[in-house]
Amino acid sequence: MAPYILYMKKEKTTTGHSFADTLFKSLAIFCSVISFAIIIGIFISLVNGSKLAIKEYGAGFLFSSVWNPVTQEYGALSSIYGTLLSTIIAMAIAVPMSLVIALFLVELAPPVIRKFVGYAIELLAAIPSIIYGMWGLFVFAPFMAEYVQPFIGDHLGFLPLFQGPPMGIGMLTAGIILALMILPFVSAVMRDVFQMVPSVMKEAGYGMGATTWEVTRNIVVRYGIQGMIGASFIGLGRALGETMAVTFVIGNNHSLSASLFSPGNSIASTLANEFTEASEPLYLNALVELGLLLFVITFIIQIIAQMWLKRIHKSMGRR
Amino acid sequence: MRTRPAHFRKATDYLIKILSSVSAIIGIFFLAWILLEVSRRGVAALNIDFFTKLPAPPGMEGGGVANAILGTMVITLFATLIGVPVGVMSGVYLSEYGKATLLGKAVRFTLNVIMGVPSIIVGLFVYTLLVLPLGHFSGYAGSVSLAILMLPVVARTTEDMLNMVPNELRESALAVGAPQWKVTLGIVFRAAKTGMTTGILLAIARVSGETAPLLFTALNSPYWPQSVSEPTANLTVTIFNYAMSPFADWQEIAWGASLLIMMAILSLTILTRIVTGGKT
Numbered sequence: 355m356a357p358y359i360l361y362m363k364k365e366k367t368t369t370g371h372s373f374a375d376t377l378f379k380s381l382a383i384f385c386s387v388i389s390f391a392i393i394i395g396i397f398i399s400l401v402n403g404s405k406l407a408i409k410e411y412g413a414g415f416l417f418s419s420v421w422n423p424v425t426q427e428y429g430a431l432s433s434i435y436g437t438l439l440s441t442i443i444a445m446a447i448a449v450p451m452s453l454v455i456a457l458f459l460v461e462l463a464p465p466v467i468r469k470f471v472g473y474a475i476e477l478l479a480a481i482p483s484i485i486y487g488m489w490g491l492f493v494f495a496p497f498m499a500e501y502v503q504p505f506i507g508d509h510l511g512f513l514p515l516f517q518g519p520p521m522g523i524g525m526l527t528a529g530i531i532l533a534l535m536i537l538p539f540v541s542a543v544m545r546d547v548f549q550m551v552p553s554v555m556k557e558a559g560y561g562m563g564a565t566t567w568e569v570t571r572n573i574v575v576r577y578g579i580q581g582m583i584g585a586s587f588i589g590l591g592r593a594l595g596e597t598m599a600v601t602f603v604i605g606n607n608h609s610l611s612a613s614l615f616s617p618g619n620s621i622a623s624t625l626a627n628e629f630t631e632a633s634e635p636l637y638l639n640a641l642v643e644l645g646l647l648l649f650v651i652t653f654i655i656q657i658i659a660q661m662w663l664k665r666i667h668k669s670m671g672r673r
Numbered sequence: 674m675r676t677r678p679a680h681f682r683k684a685t686d687y688l689i690k691i692l693s694s695v696s697a698i699i700g701i702f703f704l705a706w707i708l709l710e711v712s713r714r715g716v717a718a719l720n721i722d723f724f725t726k727l728p729a730p731p732g733m734e735g736g737g738v739a740n741a742i743l744g745t746m747v748i749t750l751f752a753t754l755i756g757v758p759v760g761v762m763s764g765v766y767l768s769e770y771g772k773a774t775l776l777g778k779a780v781r782f783t784l785n786v787i788m789g790v791p792s793i794i795v796g797l798f799v800y801t802l803l804v805l806p807l808g809h810f811s812g813y814a815g816s817v818s819l820a821i822l823m824l825p826v827v828a829r830t831t832e833d834m835l836n837m838v839p840n841e842l843r844e845s846a847l848a849v850g851a852p853q854w855k856v857t858l859g860i861v862f863r864a865a866k867t868g869m870t871t872g873i874l875l876a877i878a879r880v881s882g883e884t885a886p887l888l889f890t891a892l893n894s895p896y897w898p899q900s901v902s903e904p905t906a907n908l909t910v911t912i913f914n915y916a917m918s919p920f921a922d923w924q925e926i927a928w929g930a931s932l933l934i935m936m937a938i939l940s941l942t943i944l945t946r947i948v949t950g951g952k953t
Contacts, residue, residue, distance in 0.1 A: 455693070653786065
């Protein structure tokens with residue numbers, strides 16, 4: 355009987371805490387729920403802020419490349435095109451490069467170099483976007499115009515992709531800088547994927563006499579391909595929404611051009627450049643609708659990436 | 674497997690190894706290029722005036738960005754005051770209460786999605802939330818947009834750090850009769866202190882270089898920040914405006930400001946790295 359009474363007493367003393375406990379838990383729940391409010395709030399406020407433009411243009415907004423604040427005509431096509439094109443260039447450079455950098459870090463480099471190189475690549479992610487913009491506009495774009503673009507133009511100029519004057523600023527420069535910016539994110543996930551491959555499997559490959567590259571291609575990549583796709587999605591989401599660096603170097607020109615040398619614009623750069631100047635309600639609404647488009651695209655990509663990565667973690671027995 | 678001559682296989686292997694090393698070198702090369710170029714051009718702009726004077730009109734000697742330095746500090750401070758408590762409490766919920774619950778999973782998912790929302794969209798959101806209805810740009814709108822960007826980073830690192838605290842610690846504290854909130858604040862937080870501080874510092878480092886969300890919220894100003902309810906000068910938007918201007922002396926100041934903000938962020942990042950011994 356005695357222990358039971360002790361227990362009862364104990365119960366009594368702890369009830370005094372229960373109010374504070376409930377309060378603490380409620381506060382934690384409240385703070386967590388704020389994140390839902392943010393996502394829903396973003397969606398509602400962007401739809402609300404663009405309703406004039408949605409009503410005025412409907413779906414035609416997506417397919418018109420006219421952007422003329424003077425005549426009050428707005429179409430998103432050139433911005434969408436620029437966003438996609440710069441992102442494709444960035445992905446085409448960053449994904450293969452991340453793959454081989456991950457290979458270098460996990461399989462090839464001795465520990466000291468691995469630490470140093472891994473850290474340097476991570477630091478690329480710490481540099482703010484606007485610094486990339488400054489460097490891109492004043493250092494890298496002139497370098498591109500002086501050396502890289504004339505060289506490409508001389509050798510590959512017969513392709514419509516590489517025609518036009520080498521101005522430095524434009525799609526190609528923006529894409530390369532974007533590639534640098536997403537490189538650390540993609541290679542970090544790639545490195546995780548490389549490390550997730552059981553060493554037994556790799557050793558079996560080496561035991562059969564396979565070379566490092568053969569083990570990578572036939573075992574690591576095959577084992578981790580899903581994770582690598584997930585890594586690419588993370589990079590994709592970042593590249594699409596990147597603003598300042600792109601705004602500095604893309605040229606900010608509402609036009610469609612097949613050439614990677616020509617200046618263009620992206621959704622984010624249009625917003626950064628024109629938003630504070632927009633005085634007409636329709637102009638403002640059209641800009642907010644661009645923002646809504648960007649939000650919806652990145653949102654969908656994030657959701658796919660999250661679900662994808664979660665599935666992989668589950669199938670590889672992590673988390 | 675197809676069979677190929679051994680020398681071909683070896684050659685391919687060497688080629689890939691070289692390619693792989695070259696890629697790593699390219700990454701480091703660009704990092705070094707950016708750091709050196711910003712340092713070289715930035716140092717030229719740094720002098721006493723840069724840190725103590727208000728901006729001067731183009732062509733006039735001796736302008737500085739003292740107001741923007743102060744403004745960036747104020748905006749970041751308020752962002753931290755809003756973002757960190759909310760983020761930490763979300764992290765507490767995820768780790769201590771809702772680890773496996775449906776709500777917990779949904780919150781974790783949503784936080785990851787917010788982490789992927791472009792910062793300019795957050796700026797747009799806060800513009801429609803705080804600038805448009807009130808009719809003026811303001812420093813606190815800037816702080817709110819930075820706080821939203823901090824929230825998922827702080828929440829997820831807090832969760833990770835709290836998860837590393839062994840359960841025995843919680844159980845023994847609960848067993849001697851401590852209430853859950855005391856266990857969390859007094860025991861679990863203390864055990865996870867270093868990691869949490871690191872996460873918060875990294876989040877601050879990340880948002881203090883943000884430009885896009887401030888363009889539509891804090892805007893910029895050539896004056897000293899008088900109150901947070903008016904447009905507030907800040908370094909990053911100043912860099913943007915000055916770099917895009919045609920005046921050479923303004924561009925030079927933009928380089929100086931770039932160097933300042935880059936050094937601040939890199940030293941914060943490296944410092945946290947040293948403190949944790951490279952674990953986060």
